Amino acid sequence: xxxxxxxxxxxxxxxxxxxxxxxxxxxxxxxxxxxxxxxxxxxxxxxxxxxxxxxxxxxxxxxxxxxxxxxxxxxxxxxxxxxxxxxxxxxxxxxxxxxxxxxxxxxxxxxxxxxxxxxxxxxxxxxxxxxxxxxxxxxxxxxxxxxxxxxxxxxxxxxxxxxxxxxxxxxxxxxxxxxxxxxxxxxxxxxxxxxxxxxxxxxxxxxxxxxxxxxxxxxxxxxxxxxxxxxxxxxxxxxxxxxxxxxxxxxxxxxxxxxxxxxxxxxxxxxxxxxxxxxxxxxxxxxxxxxxxxxxxxxxxxxxxxxxxxxxxxxxxxxxxxxxxxxxxxxxxxxxxxxxxxxxxxxxxxxxxxxxxxxxxxxxxxxxxxxxxxxxxxxxxxxxxxxxxxxxxxxxxxxxxxxxxxx
Amino acid sequence: xxxxxxxxxxxxxxxxxxxxxxxxxxxxxxxxxxxxxxxxxxxxxxxxxxxxxxxxxxxxxxxxxxxxxxxxxxxxxxxxxxxxxxxxxxxxxxxxxxxxxxxxxxxxxxxxxxxxxxxxxxxxxxxxxxxxxxxxxxxxxxxxxxxxxxxxxxxxxxxxxxxxxxxxxxxxxxxxxxxxxxxxxxxxxxxxxxxxxxxxxxxxxxxxxxxxxxxxxxxxxxxxxxxxxxxxxxxxxxxxxxxxxxxxxxxxxxxxxxxxxxxxxxxxxxxxxxxxxxxxxxxxxxxxxxxxxxxxxxxxxxxxxxxxxxxxxxxxxxxxxxxxxxxxxxxxxxxxxxxxxxxxxxxxxx
Numbered sequence: 001x002x003x004x005x006x007x008x009x010x011x012x013x014x015x016x017x018x019x020x021x022x023x024x025x026x027x028x029x030x031x032x033x034x035x036x037x038x039x040x041x042x043x044x045x046x047x048x049x050x051x052x053x054x055x056x057x058x059x060x061x062x063x064x065x066x067x068x069x070x071x072x073x074x075x076x077x078x079x080x081x082x083x084x085x086x087x088x089x090x091x092x093x094x095x096x097x098x099x100x101x102x103x104x105x106x107x108x109x110x111x112x113x114x115x116x117x118x119x120x121x122x123x124x125x126x127x128x129x130x131x132x133x134x135x136x137x138x139x140x141x142x143x144x145x146x147x148x149x150x151x152x153x154x155x156x157x158x159x160x161x162x163x164x165x166x167x168x169x170x171x172x173x174x175x176x177x178x179x180x181x182x183x184x185x186x187x188x189x190x191x192x193x194x195x196x197x198x199x200x201x202x203x204x205x206x207x208x209x210x211x212x213x214x215x216x217x218x219x220x221x222x223x224x225x226x227x228x229x230x231x232x233x234x235x236x237x238x239x240x241x242x243x244x245x246x247x248x249x250x251x252x253x254x255x256x257x258x259x260x261x262x263x264x265x266x267x268x269x270x271x272x273x274x275x276x277x278x279x280x281x282x283x284x285x286x287x288x289x290x291x292x293x294x295x296x297x298x299x300x301x302x303x304x305x306x307x308x309x310x311x312x313x314x315x316x317x318x319x320x321x322x323x324x325x326x327x328x329x330x331x332x333x334x335x336x337x338x339x340x341x342x343x344x345x346x347x348x349x350x351x352x353x354x355x356x357x358x359x360x361x362x363x364x365x366x367x368x369x370x371x372x373x374x375x376x377x378x379x380x381x382x383x384x385x386x387x388x389x390x391x392x393x394x395x396x397x398x399x400x401x402x403x404x405x406x407x
Numbered sequence: 408x409x410x411x412x413x414x415x416x417x418x419x420x421x422x423x424x425x426x427x428x429x430x431x432x433x434x435x436x437x438x439x440x441x442x443x444x445x446x447x448x449x450x451x452x453x454x455x456x457x458x459x460x461x462x463x464x465x466x467x468x469x470x471x472x473x474x475x476x477x478x479x480x481x482x483x484x485x486x487x488x489x490x491x492x493x494x495x496x497x498x499x500x501x502x503x504x505x506x507x508x509x510x511x512x513x514x515x516x517x518x519x520x521x522x523x524x525x526x527x528x529x530x531x532x533x534x535x536x537x538x539x540x541x542x543x544x545x546x547x548x549x550x551x552x553x554x555x556x557x558x559x560x561x562x563x564x565x566x567x568x569x570x571x572x573x574x575x576x577x578x579x580x581x582x583x584x585x586x587x588x589x590x591x592x593x594x595x596x597x598x599x600x601x602x603x604x605x606x607x608x609x610x611x612x613x614x615x616x617x618x619x620x621x622x623x624x625x626x627x628x629x630x631x632x633x634x635x636x637x638x639x640x641x642x643x644x645x646x647x648x649x650x651x652x653x654x655x656x657x658x659x660x661x662x663x664x665x666x667x668x669x670x671x672x673x674x675x676x677x678x679x680x681x682x683x684x685x686x687x688x689x690x691x692x693x694x695x696x697x698x699x700x701x702x703x704x705x706x707x708x709x710x711x712x713x714x715x716x717x718x719x720x721x722x723x724x725x726x727x728x729x730x731x732x733x734x735x736x737x738x739x740x741x742x743x744x745x746x747x748x749x750x751x752x753x754x755x756x757x
Contacts, residue, residue, distance in 0.1 A: 065720045100711065101719070105672060106665055107451055111708045115444035131669045134588055138666030156588045156667070198551045198671060200585040207568050227548060 054352045055094040056345055056359075058083075058338070059121030061112045061136060062128035063104035067229070070282070071330050072104070072128045075150045078331030079125060081318050082338030093345045095338060102127055106135035113139055121145070122356045123363070125337055128330065130154045130200045137164040144357035146364065148341060150333035154200050158388030163360055165367055165388045167333045167340065167378070168302070171204025174277055177394045178205070178250065178300060179212040185407075187298075188248025188273055190221045192241030194234070194261065195252050197225035205252035205277050221246050229254055234261045238270055248273045255283035262293040273298065282328035284402060291402040298407070300394050302378035303332035306403045312377055329378065336376030343374055418611040421694050425607065428701075429600045436596075444708060452704045453599025454480075454661040457606045459684040459700035460693055461653035464610050466682065467691035468619070469646040470626030472536040474678050475523070475543030479651040480658035481673035482519045483512030485550055487659025488587045488668065492580050493557060495591070505593040509602065509659040516655015519546070520648040528643040531629075543678055550670035555581040586669030587662065594664035602660055603697075606653050610693060613649060622646050687730050703727070 060079060062072030076099045083095045098119050102109035109132030113124065124140050124147040127133040133152030140147045141161040149157060150167045153174070158164045169177070182188060191213065195206035206223075213220050222244035224237040238261065241249050249265075249272045251258050258280055265271070276299040284291055305316050305326045315335060319327040341363075345351055348362045366372045368386045376382060379392035397404040432449065435441045458480060465473045487508040498504045519542075527538045554565045558577025565571040573579055581587050613619045621642045624632040633639055662668045684703055688695030706726065710719035733739055 064717070103720070106667060106669065107661075107672070110665065111444060111447050112711070114442075114447040115708065115711050117443040131586065131667060131671075134667040135665050138592075154585060156585060160589070196584075198548075198584050200669070203568070203584045227551070 052092055053094055054092065054345075055096050056341070056351075057120050057122045058095050058097045058125050058341060059113070059116030059119065059123070060097055060099040061102050061109055061116070061124065061126035061132070062099065063132075064099070064101040066103040066105075068104035068129050071151065072101070074282075074328055074330035075126070075128045075334035075337075077319065077323055078150075078315075078327060078334030079338045081315060081322070081331075082335040082342075086338065086342050091342075091346065093342055093351070095342060097125070097338070102129075102132050104129050104132060106132045108132070109136050110139060117143070117145075122354075122359050123148070123341055125334075125341070126150070127152055130157065133157045137161055140164065144360045146356075146360040148337050150337045151330050154204055155389075156200075161388065162364055162368075165384055166390055167337050167382075168278065168390070169392075169394060170389055171201055172208035173389065174300060174394065175205040175208030175210075175252065176212045178252070178275065178277065179209050179216060179218060181300070181394075181396055182213075182248070182250075182275070183216050183218060187275075188246075190219055190244065190246045190248070192222040192224075192244060192246030192249045192272070193220060193252075194224050194226070194237045194241065194249060196227070196229060196254075196257065198227045199229065199253075201279065202253050206250075209250060209252065226257070229257050231257060232260060234264050235268065237261075238265050238268060241272070242268070242270045246272055248275060250275050251280065252277040254279040255281070255286065259283055259286055259289055259293070262297070263290070266293060275299070278302065278329050282330075284399065285326045285328070291399075294399045295401075297399045298396055299399075300396050301329050301404075302392065302395060303327075303329040304395070304397055304404045304406060307377075315377055332377040336374065336378050336382070339376055340374045340382075344372060347372070414615050417694075418607070418615070421607055421611065421697065422604065424694065425600070425603055425697065429596075432596070444711070445705075448705055448708055449596040450594045450599050450664045451661065452701050453596065453603055454657045454664075455681065455684065455704045456603055456697050456700045457657035457660075458654055458681045459688065459696040460603075460606050460610055461650045461657070462681050463685045463688070463691065463693060463696045464613070464646050464650040464653075466685055467689075467696075468614055468626065469622050469643060469650075471528070471643070471647070472532070473539045473647075473650075474536050474675070474682065475539035475541075475546075476650075476654055476681050477673040477675070477677035478539075478543035478546040479516040479519050479654035480661065480677070481543075481546050481550060481670060482515045483509075483655030483658025484662030484668055484673070485553075485555075485581060485587060485658075485670070486515035486655070487512035488590050488662045489555060489580050491591070491593060491663055492578065493562075501591075501593050502595075502598070505595075505598055505660075505663060508593070508663060509598075509656045512659025512662075513652040513656040516658065517648050517652035519655070520651025521644070524644045524647040524651075525640075528640060528647060540675065540678075543673070543675060547670050547674055550581070551584050553581055554579070554583055584669070584671075586667055586671075588667045590663060590666050590668065592664060592666060594660050599660060602656060605656075607693065609649065609653065613646075614693075618642060618645055683727065687727065687734065689734070 060076060062075050063069050064072045064076060079097055083097045087094050100112035100116055102112045109127050113136045124145045126149055127136055128151050130152045133149050134156045137147055137157050141163050147164045153168045153171045155170050155172060158166060193206055196202040210220055222241045224240040226237060251274055258276060274297050278301045280299040281301040283294055316327055319331060344363055344366050347366060367384045373381045373383045382390055382392045384390055396407040398407055462476045465471055490511045491504050491508040494504050523542045527535060530538060552566050554568060554571035556563045556573040556577050556579040558574035560574060563573055568583060621637045624637060625639060625642055684700040685696055688699030707719055707723045710722055
């Protein structure tokens, strides 16, 4: 009996190690691929340009495991594509990206940030989600690291910090823009709102939307909430909107719960216009999602994967080839972040030998200077306000025949 | 000369281990040999050690399964943060403000413990586990919709953002799902060390006292303990409230170590994590809880450095399983018994 136990333990151990051996070899391939590419490219560059090439170490933070993993991996992959493109250009600046997992939790994000500091990061790219980003931004502010987040949209991220900048819209900005759009387009006379009151992103948009709707005279007839994105039954919330006679339902939520809401609304024969925020982007690529459910859905997103310009096409193709799925706006924001950092670094004189604090000050001066603008996948001529917010135009798209059509 | 009994010797060894660890880390810090990543883990590790030791009081010493320990931590964190912001002008000295915040956190945790404990500790076993689980979720959900702020007209508290009418110069302390934002970091490793020492002092003295023996008698056989006149509710409540108070203090330290804290951090998973530390460290073993909490909290962060980034949470889970299997393996215990003869008896019994 006892021998059996010991044998079982040994077997379990052996199994785990063989599993790990398998994992680490594939993990090794993953992690070495960019650096291999880097060394291959830096050799000819070294021949061409001597020692002029400066490598900027960018430390990325986002959830690659846990509940928010799909957003974190998207920002990681989007950024990787940009880094590969930039390094292939043989320009004066190279980027080296190290991405750390924060599981979407604030304290883990701070630990991840500290391990990036140990690695020698000069610029911080992240975090993907809001709460971790607020915690990390306070640290980068104290330590003087320049921080650019692809998708943490709360105004708390940039509040009272000169070093934190956003690539996405702020939540209140998006809520206000949504109300403005509804007013000007004349869609919906009675508006229902369903949002996640346990989530900073969703509450931030919904609060601003409701407040602004009141100001400009839109009629919000129903407001209902749910506590967690893992909720699976939304019939109560939908019934509240239906009973109030809402002909348009605003959903400032992520696409996973939104897909269930669409399905359940159809089951109960409730067909208002659904209008979502940028968290809705990605729904069409969900496994097993019936695209006909999303037909007619309006959403505000800065990125359209079926866009026809050359850059978007190349990005979507590369992304699909590497990861087998369509990129969403998180990936596009990540891609743009890398270009923003790269183009800013190219404009800084004497960047070689700058430490992170000097680089931080130089980048802040550039980003808030008013002359600096970046063209990317999520907008052209993107500029930043001194508060750290981005100014770019929100785009509303409509789902038609399983694709986006810009309104 | 009075002979030191075995139990108090055991307790002194625990103090010794903590003091030695503190001294070693301080020396390493002084020499600048500690990486940033390790430095950032010191305070949270202290919090988790206190959480594990205090939960051990409920689970290991009292013998009741509690799945809502993070709820008390949450109470402590948010009350501690609120107090620290309210006292910002009245009490400029950071360490004093931290001490007051932690004391308030402990009181909040104790109150929460008493509110849950009085009706609930009449239940036993699985029922208690379910109710504490629900309590943890209730606390989390309440704080998620709670808006707390202060302006010149006084203290404001509301359950929705519409009813939260803060003056233009007011400071919002807790903003519903956004949590507490803009907290001044007050926590330090020394404070964490002091809190661990206080926790050890409280828990070990309680365990070795008359009350502690009554609590353990309840664990071993409730009917027999009742038959000799031990007041079941009183002693259960004593252990439970003490445990909640310590968790509240740990929560306050935690909350003041980060510039932002959200209620969703203190969910069921955190409760389970602490329970895992207690179980792997050994039910009823204070030293086991300390070591397990410290090692297992630091482990996933240490795995970052090994180039196994993508799999670190998987490896963490596997390590947990292996530790569980190894600590429950009779043959391994016998092996340890052969190396350390004193353990032989334990191994033979176990």
